[in-house]
Amino acid sequence: xxxxxxxxxxxxxxxxxxxxxxxxxxxxxxxxxxxxxxxxxxxxxxxxxxxxxxxxxxxxxxxxxxxxxxxxxxxxxxxxxxxxxxxxxxxxxxxxxxxxxxxxxxxxxxxxxxxxxxxxxxxxxxxxxxxxxxxxxxxxxxxxxxxxxxxxxxxxxxxxxxxxxxxxxxxxxxxxxxxxxxxxxxxxxxxxxxxxxxxxxxxxxxxxxxxxxxxxxxxxxx
Numbered sequence: 001x002x003x004x005x006x007x008x009x010x011x012x013x014x015x016x017x018x019x020x021x022x023x024x025x026x027x028x029x030x031x032x033x034x035x036x037x038x039x040x041x042x043x044x045x046x047x048x049x050x051x052x053x054x055x056x057x058x059x060x061x062x063x064x065x066x067x068x069x070x071x072x073x074x075x076x077x078x079x080x081x082x083x084x085x086x087x088x089x090x091x092x093x094x095x096x097x098x099x100x101x102x103x104x105x106x107x108x109x110x111x112x113x114x115x116x117x118x119x120x121x122x123x124x125x126x127x128x129x130x131x132x133x134x135x136x137x138x139x140x141x142x143x144x145x146x147x148x149x150x151x152x153x154x155x156x157x158x159x160x161x162x163x164x165x166x167x168x169x170x171x172x173x174x175x176x177x178x179x180x181x182x183x184x185x186x187x188x189x190x191x192x193x194x195x196x197x198x199x200x201x202x203x204x205x206x207x208x209x210x211x212x213x214x215x216x217x218x219x220x221x222x
Contacts, residue, residue, distance in 0.1 A: 001134070012064075018087040022065035024221035035212065039125070039205045040071050044153060046201070046216055047121075050150065052076055056120040057102070059146065061109050062127055064088050069095025076100070077121065080114070082107045110138040112146065120149040128188075129156030129212075138182075140195035144219065151197065151217040158182040161208060185213055196220050 012018055025032050053187035054076045060068050063081035065088050072079060079096050082105045083089045090105045107113065109127065122143055128136055144150055156179035183191075191201045205212040 004157075012085040012088050015090075017088050018085065018091055018137070021088070022091055025065075025067055032204060035206060035210050036067060039154065039212065039214070040068070042203065042205060042214060043073055043125075044074075046152060046214070047075060048109075050121075052121070054078070056149075057118060058121040058123065059114070059119040060123050061112075062088075062094050062124070063104070063108070064126065066092025066095030068123060068125065069097075072100070073097045079104050080105060080119075082109075082112065082114075084108055100185070110135055110142055112142060114146055116145050117148040119146050122147050122151045124151065124153040126154070128153060128183075129181055131181055133181075136183075137191060137195070140191055140197075144196040147197075147217075147219050151219075152214065153217070154212050154214045155188050156182040157185045157188070157204075157213045158211075159184065161181055179211060182206040182211060188213075188215065192217055 012021060024030055025036050027033070035066040056077050057075035057080065058072070058075075059080050060066075060072075061082040062085075063083045066081065069092065071079075075167050077100060079101050080103050081089065081096060081101065083092070086106055089106065093101065093104055094201055096219065103115075109124070110120060124139075124143065125207050127139070131139070143153075169204065185202060187209055189202065193201050196219065199215055200218050204210070205214060
């Protein structure tokens with residue numbers, strides 16, 4: 001079994017692990033909770049740049065335990081939440097606005113059964129930093145097929161500054177586990193463009209302190 005299968009694909013398929021994940025990102029005094037809160041404020045800013053309608057459909061994939069759900073209460077989307085883990089999705093349902101949640105669907109983000117070009121907005125958080133290069137490309141290809149509008153995603157970026165930070169962390173926090181599959185930002189931009197997107201904005205979530213970057217993608221016109 002590869003590291004991806006062990007640490008990502010099959011890692012969140014117990015109720016206990018799902019509860020632990022949600023608590024770590026929303027209740028514990030953790031850096032993950034702080035960076036998640038900052039990231040959601042930035043995502044809110046980006047979402048507010050667009051004029052969304054009640055007929056617009058949003059896909060939250062992988063939705064995890066629905067951490068994004070509370071933010072979506074202020075937007076009019078019809079929402080589909082999807083994850084490979086039913087245990088994670090069971091905790092997610094309660095987080096979304098009830099009247100707007102169309103469905104929760106178990107699926108593999110690299111190969112879904114959703115109709116092509118069926119989503120006006122797709123949000124992909126907490127995924128790209130965990131998967132090897134071939135799966136990143138497969139995911140971007142699938143997102144391009146599903147999207148007819150805007151995609152928001154985050155990834156972990158590799159840079160000299162981040163490598164310096166990792167050296168410091170290895171000294172002061174030996175148990176710290178870095179993102180397993182980072183890319184340089186130019187590499188990630190190039191892969192998004194190759195998949196059929198225009199990269200309209202990129203920004204760091206917390207400069208230097210976090211390797212996370214967010215990319216705002218728009219589907220290229222045919």
